[in-house]
Amino acid sequence: MATEVGPTSVKAPASGGAPIHHAPKGVGEDNRIATQGRWAAWLLAPTILALSVVIVYPIITAIVMSFQKDAGLDPATGLFVEGGPAGFSNYYNWIFQQCPAPSGGTVDCPPGTLGAQFWSATATTFFFTIVTVALETVLGFWMAVIMARAFRGRSLVRAAVLVPWAIPTAVTAKLWLFIFAFEGIGNKLFNTSILWTGSEWPARWAVIIADVWKTTPFMALLILAGLQMIPAEVYEAAKVDGASAWQRFRMITLPLVKPALMVAILFRTLDALRMFDLPYILTGGANNTTTLSILVINQIRQGFNAAAALSTITFIIIFLVAFIFVRFLGANVVEQQTGAGKGKK
C-alpha cells in the first residue's frame, strides 16, 4: 500500500525553492521516498491553493457567520441593528424547526416560514438525488455501451449525446418550463392535460426528467472512457470460454469500469444534493420540490447568518453522504486510488 511509508530520515538537507528536477540516480530508497514527498507537495500545491481561496475561505467565513444572530429591527428607528453572537441557536432553530415568537422565545415554525421546510427540503433533496442518480447511472451505462460499439454513425451519436449537456442550465430550465407548460408541446404530443408544474408527482417528475436529460451525458462520457480502457482481447477470451452477454457484463465490464463509474456516481451525487436551478425555475419550489439549496437562497434574502448555518448543515449532510459512500458502499475511491500501479485491488 502506498501509505505504508516507513519512517524515513532525509540525509540531504531539505532544500525548498524550485522543485528538484532529477534526483541523482542510485541513491538509497529512503532518499527516493523523500524525493517523492517533496514532489508530491509541489505537484499538489497549486490545486490546494486554488481550492483554499475560492472554497475554503468562503466556508470559514460562513461558519463564522453562522454563530451570529441575524440583524433585528430596532422598533424606535426602524433600522436594522447587528444581532450579536448566537451560539448554536441558528443550528438549533433549523434542526428543530423553531422560529422566533412575537412575544420573545421561539415557537414551532408555522407553515409559510422557511424554518418549517427544513426536514421536508432534506427529504426532497434525498429523493431527487436517489432517483436522478440511479436513472442517470442506468441510462448512462446503456448509452456508453452502445457508443463503445463500432457502427456507422457512431460519431453522430457521440456528438448528439453531449447536446443536452452543452445547453446552459439557464436555457435548459426555460426550455423545459416551456415544454411542460399546460399548453406546451409536452401535453400536446402525448395528448394529455397534466399540470406538470402544478401538482405534486408531476412536478417532481418534471424536475427529474429535466435533470436526467441534462446530466446523463456526463455519466455516459465518463463510463465510455472507462469502457475504452478494457482491452478487447478480454472479451474475446470470455466469448471463447462461452460466457453469456450478461456474464461478460457482470464479470468483466462492471468490475473493470468500476473506478470510472464510482467517480462519476460520486460526483453526480454531490451535485444532485446541491440541486438548485431546475426546480427553482420549473416550480419555484412548490409542490414539495424545494431542495436544500433553494431553501438556502431563499434564506439568504431573509437573513445571512441563518443562511450560513443552513449552508453549513447542508455541507455536513453532504459530507456524511460522501463519507458513507466512500466508506461502506464499496465506492472506496480513495482506497482504490492509493493502490495505484500496484495491480488492481
Add this chain to the structure above:
Amino acid sequence: MTAATTAATELRAEQDRGRKTAQNREKWAQGRTYISAVVILIWCLAPAYWMVVTAFRDVGYTYDTSILPTHVTLDNFKTAFDTSFGNHFGQALLNSLFIGSVVTVVSLLIGVFAAYALARLNFKFKYLVLGFILGASMFPGVALITPLFQLFTNIGWMGTYQALIIPNISFVLPLTVYTMTSFFREMPWELEESARVDGCTQGQAFRKVIMPLAAPAIFTTAILAFISSWNEFLIASQLSSDATQPVTVAIASFAGAQPNQIPYTAIMAAGTIVTIPLVILVLVFQRKIVAGLTAGAVK
C-alpha cells in the same frame, strides 16, 4: 457417393448453418445497436429540436405547438446579436470561449500534476488531501457568492476576468483530479519504469511516455471541464461586468420588447447559438478521443 464425401458435405452444411446463425446473430446485434442508437438520438435531441424550432419561430407565435417549423423567421437571431438594446451577446460568446479555454487548460495542467502525485507518489496525508479535494465540492454553491463577492471587492477584482476564471477553476478541479487519478491508476506504468531504465528521469518518463497514453483521458476530462465552465452561471451573474459577462449571463438578461414578456424565442435562439460551438468542438475532438482511447486499450 462415398461415406467420406457425405461426411464432408454434411460438415460443410453444418458449417454453413453455423455461419448463418452467427451472421444472423451478428445482424440481430447490429440491428439492436441501431435501434438503441436511434432511441438515444431521439431522447437527446427531441427537446433540443424543440429549442431550434422555437428559435426560428416568429415571436408572435411563440406558443404554437406544430411539430414542424411554422412562421419561420431569422429575427430572433438578429435580436440576439443586436447590440443597440445593450445585448452583448457576441462579446459574451467570446468571453465564454476565453474563460472556458483558460479554465480548461489551467485546471487540467494543475489537475494532472495533482492526479499524478496522488496516483503515483508515496507520501503521508494522502487521504487527507483526497478528502480535502472532495470536500471542496460539497458546499452549496449559492453560499459561496457573498464571501467571494466581498473578497474580490476588497482586492479590486470585481468585473475582471480573473474573478470569473479562478472560481471556475476551483469548481472543476475536484472532478479533474479525481477522474485523472482514476485514469492514471489504469495506465500501464511498466512503460514508465522501462523508460527510466533507459535513462529518463521520472519527469521525462511522464512527459514522453505517459502523457501520450493519457491523451484520451485528458481529452475526456477537458470536455468535462470546458462544459462545466461554459455552463457556470451563479458566480458569473454576480461577479462579472458588461465587458466580461459570459454567455449564460447574457442569455439570462434577454428581455422582451415589453416588460413582463418572456422572449422565449430569442432565448431559444441564443441557446441554439451557444450549443453549436460545443457540438463542433466535440465533433473535432471526438476522433482524437476515440483514436487515443483505442490506442490506450491495446496495452
Add this chain to the structure above:
Amino acid sequence: MKTRNFLLPVATAGVLALTLSACGGGGGGSSSGGSDAASQGLDGRGPITYVQGKDNSNVVRPLIEKWNAAHPNEKVTFKEQTDQADQQHDDLVQHFQAKDAGYDVASVDVVWTAEFAAKGWLQPLKDKMALDTSAMLKPTVVAASYKNTLYAAPESSDGGILYYRKDLVPTPPKTWDEMMSMCSIAKANNMGCYSGQFKKYEGLTVNASEAINSAGGAVLDADGKPSLLTPEAKAGMANLAKAYADGSIPKEAITFQEEESRQAFQDGKLLFLRNWPYVYNLATTEGSSKVKDVLGMTALPGKDGPGASSLGGHSAAISVYSKNKATALDFLKFLTTEETQKFFATQGSLAPVLGALYEDKDLVAKLPYLPVLKTSIENAVPRPVTPFYPAVTKAIQENAYSAIKGEKTVDAALSDMQKSIESASAGQ
C-alpha cells in the same frame, strides 16, 4: 522531515488563504452603518453611475445621452443588470453590503424600498436632499417611503388591469360578484372564466394581496403588523379559493405566470384576465392573437366598486455610499420631469408617476389603457411595505397556494400566514 518537505508549499497556500480571510471582514452581518454615510457627500458633484435592470425597450440609453450632453462634467454611466428581479435584488444587496461607492443611483423595485431603507443603504430624501412629490400619484409616493420618510423618487408605476372579451361581455363587471355571475357566459362558450397569476412566485403575492385588499381587508395594518384574521381578508381569500374550486378559475391557472395567462387569454380560452398593461400591446398586435379586435379593459373588480390593485413599478434611490449626491439628486429630478416621464410612457410603455400625464391626449391616443390604469393606480395598495418583505411574500405565497388548491381551509391558511409574518417580524 519528509512531512516538512511536503507541508511547505501546502502551508504557504494555507497561510495565503488565511491572510485573505483576514481582509474579508465579518461577512454578511448587516448594520445601520449607513447613518454616518447619509450625512456625507451631500454637495458632491461629478460623474455617477445609474443601475437598473435590463433596459427592455431602449429608454434609458437615450435619456442618459441627453443628460450627458447637458452635463459634461457630471456624466451618468449606465450599469445594466439582468432581466430577473431576484438577481437585480441580490446584486444590489451585494454592492450595498460592500459599501460600494460605484452604485450611485439604483432603480429599486417598489417592494424592496422598505428593506433597503431599514438597512440604512438609501439616502433619505429630506432636508437638503428633499424632492417635490406633489404632482405624483399618491400610492407611488407611499411605496417609495418608509416610516414616513421618502427614500426614493417614484420613477415608473404599474397596476393591474382587468381584460375582458368585448364581444361576449356587454358591460364590464364592477365587482367580483358581478364578474362571477358572468361566468355562465364563459361556460356557454366553452372557455375558462377568470385567471390571474397563481403559480407559486411573486405574482401570487400580487394576486392574493389584490383579492384581500379588494374585499376591504389588508395584509399589514398601518403599523406594519399582519392583520389577516379579519372577515374582509377571509372574504377576499375565499373568493379565489371558491372560484378555483368551482372551476371559474381553470385548473391550469395554478401554473400560470404573466406570460402563460396572457397566452391563454389571447388564444380565446379565458373570458376575464387580470394582468399588467403590457398585455394590451401584444394582444392587439401579435399574429397569433385571437382577441385583437375584441379586447376590453376595465379596472379590477372590488367589493362594491373598483378593486385595489397591487402596485408595481420602480423608484430611483440614491445610495448612502455615493460621493456625488448633489448630482444624483439632480438626476432623480431629471427622471421625474414631465418630459422624461412622457418619454418613458411613449417609448417604453411604462406607466408614468405624474397624474397629469394620464389626461394627456397624445399619450392616451397612443396608450388607450391609460384612463383605466389611472383608476387602477389611484386605488392601488402597495404590496406590504415592510423591511421583512422577502419573508412576508413567502408566507403569502405558501399559504395562498395551499388555500387556492384546497389543500387547506381559508381560515387555516390565513392563520398560518398571520403567524408566519408575525414570526418573521419578530426578528431573532
